[in-house]
Amino acid sequence: MPHVPTEAEQRALRRSPWKQVPKFDSVPSGRLQLKIERDGSHTVDLGRQSYRYERNSDSWSDEKKKPLERRLRVIARAIKEGVVDDADALEREKQRRTEEYEAYERERAAERRAWEVVRERARAKALLIQREMIFARTFESWQGAQELRDFARQLEAEATAKGLIEARPRLQEWLEWARTRADEIDPIVTLQHLDDGVFDAEPSADDLRPHMEGWDPSEPHKDYSIGRGGPHGEQTRQSTQPRAWHPGMRDQPSWWRR
Template sequence: MRRWDALNERQLAVLNRIGTSTDSVTAKNSDLANTVYALRNRGLVKTPRRDGVWRAEITEAGRFYLENGYHPDHPDRAVEMVDGSLPRATRGVTVDHGTSPQVLVKDLMERLKRDGGTLRLNNPDEQTRASYRRLIHAAKRRGLVPAGFHLRHTGRDRGDMVILLTNDSQPETNWNRVRLGTRKETSDPRMMVSLLEEERNRIRVSPGLMPRVKALLEGLSIQAERRGYKLIMSLKRTPVTFYLQKHEQRWTLTVSEVMEDVPQEPTAEERRRRSNGWSRPTEYGSVPTGRLRMELQQSGFAERTQWVDNGRTQVESKVREVIKELEHRVNAAEQARLKRERELQEMRAAEERKEAERLTMWETAMTAARECALEDRRRDTLGNALQDWFAAAELHEFCEALEKAAANMDSPEEAANLRQWVVWGQSMARQLDPTISPGGLASIRFDAEPEADDLRPYLGDWSPHGPYQEYRYQRLEPPAAAQARREPWRLGRPVRGQWWRR
């Protein structure tokens, strides 16, 4: 069952009776209870309790239904009802009659973005709540909310109304905090006073001071609103807790009566317990003094935290000082924040300079190590190829000598065996010769990039993978070729190439 679905005949008859008839509907009409609950779930009636018995009362939405024949939240009628239904004094979106819903939603979105994504209406009336609900519903139904954003609201029927524009990147806990916090708090001074009068135990003051507490809350709320702050009262705590809030910052405010410790005579029961030796009677008792006290939460930037009645002035005249103290704290906190940001930026700039210097040193070391590693590899490769070439030449010469020896042998069997050795030796000579071997010098890239292990002996403590140092169990020394590079390269036939040992 949807909220805006049409009422059946019984529900419509009961709604007519509640709204127009003098015959009231209460908990004593048990046969109508289920119907009343169904109407209440749709927001058409409310059931406040008096002396433990609820009494059905029609709401603005219920009167609207009786006059127009449909629910004010009906989606098919929402767009038609948005224009002109927002009271100019409370809507916060300036429009003219005849403005399209797209323009209304665009104005609402611009205000939400300007206010940091949050629009708060302090205890609006029923008509304003319904108008904003229809506007939000029209925005969602027509797809006018920007892609990736969600339009949410709380306080649809009581308390402050908060409209929140969130995106997918924001955690769900932000919305839960706003939603639950709005239901547990109020910023309406009239509601604060009404709750305090109904439940005197919520605030620790004498009954005679309640008129002054009322004047104090009203004056503090007016001064706070003028300077961009808001007075909030918690609905869930006893004793009551007040807050002064601006944007996301809030400070706890306590209003109480000054108590004075005075000597008191022990009672007969206390004397009896004292005679038993296991109890000590209370020598002092706290009595009210009739003086009010305001205490503001401690802060590292606080100049003053307490205001108390004295012989000449009362705390009601100090509300401006409280707001000035908050402004001082906000300004001091902002200056401290800017100072921390400057220090953080300086630290980051210094760290970036160090990183740049470290990167430059690493790149210089890498360039030098790459040159050394390439030079050593080329020397080793060319030197090994030269030795293979000498070995191949000697092997060819040796095979020719064996061929001559086989030609001069008397035994055909020995000559044939020797020629087999000659054939195998000539094939080995061709494999060793870098000028004709498939895997010779031509297959080795001249500009092949050295690997990390080739670079490490020339990098000291630097890592070949990045501008940071590596821990090495044993320091790597450059290969012998690096030492030989300091001396001229001696060309010519080296000692006999022991190719068979490779």
Template sequence: MLNLSVTKDALDRALALTDALIKALEKEGFSFEIDAEKGATWVKWLETGTKMAFAISEHVKRSVHVVTPAEERARKRYWDRSRWDHAASYPSIPQHDYTPTGTLTIEVGRWPSRKWNDTPRTQLESRLGEVVGGVIVLARDIHAKEQEEARRKEAYRLAVERYEFLTTRHADEVARFEALEADAANWERAAKLRAFADAKERQLRAVGGPSAEQADWLAWARAKADWLDPLVLVSDVILDAPEPKRPGYW
């Protein structure tokens, strides 16, 4: 349905005004769309797809309600009855009265938006050309704003993409360098282990060794050096095995 906030007496005029405006805007390349689910009416600029909210409303004058004699009697009956009947309901008496004025307002757009009102001298029907011209200018302004917003979003997206690329590259480089340092350190440690095993073997040979047990130890030490050396691709059946899980109590 059309977004019309008017009283019953102004409805026919609001519908006729909307019909005239639709026809005038269609000649300028606009169309009207109704979103029944959201209760919204849109003016769409076909050239760009720009949409603007559309509404017609009536100014309703609000005044302080003066209690009528009938309402005063109803209130008195309530006070008399409430002395013995606690379920008695207080009469519904409004605080304000609302009086239709017949003054209509056309509003198009939201941020930004434009409004056109009836005035004491002219009604909106005689100023449709002004309204149509204003809608065209507003559509151009909104389209320019949408383009600028799209440009800013794209610039932000590219900046985020660049930031993520640089931070990822830096993190990867740090990780590679740390791995390099670790490999170099392990290579030096492996060389020290081999040198120690060689020195130990020379010591044992000087005293008639090594024994079978000592030879096993030397082989074990050199195997651990190979396992530690990043230039030797070997695995260790114990150190590379998964860590055992503590059994649960059952």
């Protein structure tokens, strides 16, 4: 029914026109009403207002020629049918969620299998590059040691021919230092660069990334660091450049002379 403001509400409105009063009042109609909430309900209180949420509810009320008490059988049948429908709907929802979860798990398993295949190929490529680099550095060390020894031998021969060895003790110290240094960097003498741990060293994620075909090297998902201008993207571009190494590297100076 339309709300009729009381005298107190009218005085309050004159003092504070922005205040609000109800527009309607709930007045009992005199008719019976029956409400069934099969899944219950809950109310959300928002201060001045509250909202009531219901699930699977039905209601009946008196009609002019059909009062509520004369329709109890129909109501009971409707309630029973509603309960059965609720159970069927719940079972269908469970089945749907189960099927979605199984499909999701199958998709994840297929994705992981594909990722493992790519990662194994990337590991083989990264191991090859890693071993080539280690062997190249070892080769350069051996080459540098040979060059140092040759240089020291020629220097000593020239100094001996000119009679400078006895007159210049510092020169003899330089020759001894060169031969000692050659032994330190010679992998044939130390074998420190070709031990089993170095040969079987597991490639890091950054070593694998250039060969992962867009996959993340650590988890079976796409690598979002590629193409954003970050260090991984830059490293990927640099790592995919062709390697200029070959045995001997005659066109490049040995590392110890750089």
